[in-house]
Amino acid sequence: MLLWPGLRSAHSMSEIRTKAEKVPELKQAWITSVEPIIQLLRHRTERMTLKDVPFQTHDAAPEEVVQALERQVQADIDPNISCAHYLQKDLSSKAEYQRFLKEHCIERHYVFQIRKCDKPECCRLKRGPDVPRRPDPVLSNDNKHFKQFDKVLGQDTTDSDRPSAKNTNVTAVAEQLQGVKNSVLTGQNVRKTVTCIECTKPRCVSAQKALNFRESRTLTRQLEKYDYTCGALIAPEGDVLHGKVFVRLQLSCSSPIELAYYATTMNVRKDVCSFCAAENAQKDPALVLKYRVVLPLCQACNTAGKETLKRNPIKT
Numbered sequence: 001m002l003l004w005p006g007l008r009s010a011h012s013m014s015e016i017r018t019k020a021e022k023v024p025e026l027k028q029a030w031i032t033s034v035e036p037i038i039q040l041l042r043h044r045t046e047r048m049t050l051k052d053v054p055f056q057t058h059d060a061a062p063e064e065v066v067q068a069l070e071r072q073v074q075a076d077i078d079p080n081i082s083c084a085h086y087l088q089k090d091l092s093s094k095a096e097y098q099r100f101l102k103e104h105c106i107e108r109h110y111v112f113q114i115r116k117c118d119k120p121e122c123c124r125l126k127r128g129p130d131v132p133r134r135p136d137p138v139l140s141n142d143n144k145h146f147k148q149f150d151k152v153l154g155q156d157t158t159d160s161d162r163p164s165a166k167n168t169n170v171t172a173v174a175e176q177l178q179g180v181k182n183s184v185l186t187g188q189n190v191r192k193t194v195t196c197i198e199c200t201k202p203r204c205v206s207a208q209k210a211l212n213f214r215e216s217r218t219l220t221r222q223l224e225k226y227d228y229t230c231g232a233l234i235a236p237e238g239d240v241l242h243g244k245v246f247v248r249l250q251l252s253c254s255s256p257i258e259l260a261y262y263a264t265t266m267n268v269r270k271d272v273c274s275f276c277a278a279e280n281a282q283k284d285p286a287l288v289l290k291y292r293v294v295l296p297l298c299q300a301c302n303t304a305g306k307e308t309l310k311r312n313p314i315k316t
């Protein structure tokens, strides 16, 4: 890979992007230098088949097309969306965009559908008969096979039968991979936090024994060196900290901030919204009287219909 002066100090993709704004040639040089890797991955992927059908790869959309789409979204959906700011925390407060999602989109773990609504003042009249929404896979009564596609077509389904939602097994697999039971990932075992570069939520880094100076320094260096995203391992097999420090694997960017984060005695900001990490979030005072654990919720998430996370009702 091509070495660009000054890139050594950029530790993440977002820092490289920031740098590219100041160094005009950097972007093209970066694209040129990753091109052989893209070709290699393409070639490898296209050699794979599923049921004898080869995989296809596609070119990434060119910048003009991306920009045209961004302009269209601003014009037709929400003029308050600012270009290139598409993190959950940027979008949760955009009311028009949230309304569009609610009225026109079906969000699932693996599939995203956009559909016309029935309001003539909003969507142009449908020209043909309505294409039914794409159903989710639903298990048949034997719990081993999925129902035939045409049996579930046109029905109101949820994606709770998708294999990755089957918590019993997934938890076991996740616990094995992360090297520790989820029950160990409590507030008192939190030693550090790491911020996801995608959703910017803090996630807990736990260890059963307090880290010594050396381990703590190694961990700090690792966290500085690598980008963390929700659901990733921070100390995989072969790493010096493997078996010593853990992050919860069963996390995605849509998972709220863990209870352990709010329970740790470490010096971290506790007034962050449990759903989007916005600061200055409040605990619902009425719920605080009824529950021992009440997590903060920001105004935007509240408006978007999120419900305060709470635990341990106070018995009277």
Ligand SMILES: [Zn+2]
Pocket: 103, 104, 116, 117, 118, 119, 122, 123
């Ligand atoms: Zn509509």
Ligand SMILES: [Zn+2]
Pocket: 196, 197, 198, 199, 200, 201, 229, 230, 252, 253, 254
């Ligand atoms: Zn995340």
Ligand SMILES: [Zn+2]
Pocket: 092, 273, 274, 275, 276, 277, 278, 297, 298, 299, 300, 301, 302
């Ligand atoms: Zn929030």
